[in-house]
Amino acid sequence: MPSLRERFHNYLHGDNVVSRIFGKxxxxxxxxxxxLATGSICSLGLYLIFGYGASLVCNLIGFVYPAYTSIKAIESPDKKDDTIWLTYWVVYGVFSVVEFFSDIFLFWFPFYYLGKCAFLLWCMAPFTWNGSQILYSRFIRPFFLKHHQTVDSVVNDLGGHALSTAEMVTREVLQTLTSSRSLLRHEGGQQALPGTTHAKEQ
Structure with missing residues (x-):
């Protein structure tokens, strides 16, 4: 199995967007x-530790490139890359939910955003044992297979209740509008009757 340094070298000299950018x-x-790549990684690491707006930079790293590559996957005829990036977004969504509850405690640590950035890069790394594949196959998929029927039942029940509520609200609104229109017509007819009687008397 090639070392991490060899993989980094092969990726940097392969046919991909990063290699082309650094080639220019x-x-x-x-x-x-x-x-250039090593210096950029070191500079980014130092910025994520000491720089201002590290949270924004980290979130952009976790979103911009995967979003761009996901669009390319959607437009390509090959469906394998669709599965790869769908897996990434599932892991990214689960991580965002977990981070929402833990961020208030963890962001005080000086290496938090550096670790978060490294985690997201690991999840989107261009090899088969990247983070999203490992986390999905070991944790998310077994949990889903164990509980998906219960979740489907709850979702269907909620969907049925939501549809019933929407129908009831729509029916009540239509009845209210119909009643208001009838009342306005009735009041308009009563106001017109005295004038009509006066005209006949003349």
Missing amino acids: FEEKTGIKKTY
């Missing part, structure tokens, strides 16, 4: 893309 910088600056 290498052409303009004359600095090898390996050094």
